[in-house]
Amino acid sequence: xxxxxxxxxxxxxxKVSEGEYDTxxxxxxxxxxxxxxxxxxxxxxYSDNVADYNQSKTSSKEIEIEMAYLPIDVVATLTGxxxxxxxxxxxxxxxxxxxxxxxxxxxxxxxxxxxxxxNVKLDIDGSEAKTMEESIxxxxxxxxxxxxxxxxxxxDYMIDANYPPKEEEDLRKFNAKITNWxxxxxxxxxx
Numbered sequence: 001x002x003x004x005x006x007x008x009x010x011x012x013x014x015k016v017s018e019g020e021y022d023t024x025x026x027x028x029x030x031x032x033x034x035x036x037x038x039x040x041x042x043x044x045x046y047s048d049n050v051a052d053y054n055q056s057k058t059s060s061k062e063i064e065i066e067m068a069y070l071p072i073d074v075v076a077t078l079t080g081x082x083x084x085x086x087x088x089x090x091x092x093x094x095x096x097x098x099x100x101x102x103x104x105x106x107x108x109x110x111x112x113x114x115x116x117x118x119n120v121k122l123d124i125d126g127s128e129a130k131t132m133e134e135s136i137x138x139x140x141x142x143x144x145x146x147x148x149x150x151x152x153x154x155x156d157y158m159i160d161a162n163y164p165p166k167e168e169e170d171l172r173k174f175n176a177k178i179t180n181w182x183x184x185x186x187x188x189x190x191x
Contacts, residue, residue: 002107002162007034010065011182014077015098015119018151021185025102026077030068032140034103036117036147036156037062061147061155063101063120066140070124078122078143096121100185101147111161114181118157119150157188 010028013021039060045053072088075081080094101120105113122145129139149155161178165171177186 002109002111002113002160004105004113005108006106007031007103008106009102009104009182010034010067011102012074012077012099012120013102013185015100021100023184025182025184026074027182028067028070028074030070031103032066032068033064034066035062035064058155060149061117063117063122063143063145063147064125065122065143067143068138068140070141070143075124079124096123096145102182102185104181107162109162113158113160113162114178114186115158116156116181116186117147118154118185120147121145152187154188157186159186 008031010031011025012028013025016022038058039062040056041059043053043055043057044051072083075088076083077097078099079090080097082089082091099120099122101117101122103115105115107113122143125142125144130137147155159174159177159181165174173189180186
C-alpha cells in the first residue's frame with residue numbers, strides 16, 4: 001500500500017434491490033475526511049484447557065465522513081427523509097437507504113486508490129454552528145454509519161492504480177474500471 005495524501009470524489013449510489021444499484025451516481029462535494037474501520041469478531045476454540053484455535057473475522061465496517069456541506073437531496077437519499085416543497089421533512093418512520101459509497105484516495109506516488117463499499121447506511125451524526133466573531137470558524141457535517149456484507153458476501157472492492165496487472169487483458173479491464181469508477185457501482189468479476 002502507498003502513502004495516502006488525500007481524499008476526493010466521494011460518491012453514493014442508492015441500492016434498489018438485492019445486488020442492484022440505481023443508475024444515478026451522486027457526487028458528494030466538500031469531502032474533508034473519511035475513516036473506515038473494520039469491526040472484528042474473535043473466534044477462539046479451546047481444548048485440553050488451552051486455546052487451540054484463534055481467528056478474527058470482519059463482521060462490519062464503521063464509517064465516519066466529515067463534509068464541508070451536504071445538499072438536502074443527498075441528505076434525503078441517505079436518511080430516507082422526504083423533500084416537501086423544497087424543505088426536508090423528518091418523521092418517526094424515516095429509515096436510512098442502503099447505498100454504495102465510492103471514493104478516491106490520492107497517494108504520494110501520484111496515482112490513486114479507488115474504493116467502493118457496498119451495503120452502507122449513513123446518517124448525520126451532527127452539525128453545529130457558532131456565531132461569527134473576529135474570525136469565521138469552519139463548521140462541518142459529520143456522517144456516521146456501517147457497511148455490512150452484501151448478498152454476494154462482499155464488503156468492499158479496491159483498485160490501486162499504482163499496481164496495475166501485468167497481463168494485457170487484465171490491464172484493459174483494470175483501466176476500464178478506473179475510467180468508469182464513478183459512473184456506476186463497480187463490482188469484482190471472478191472468472
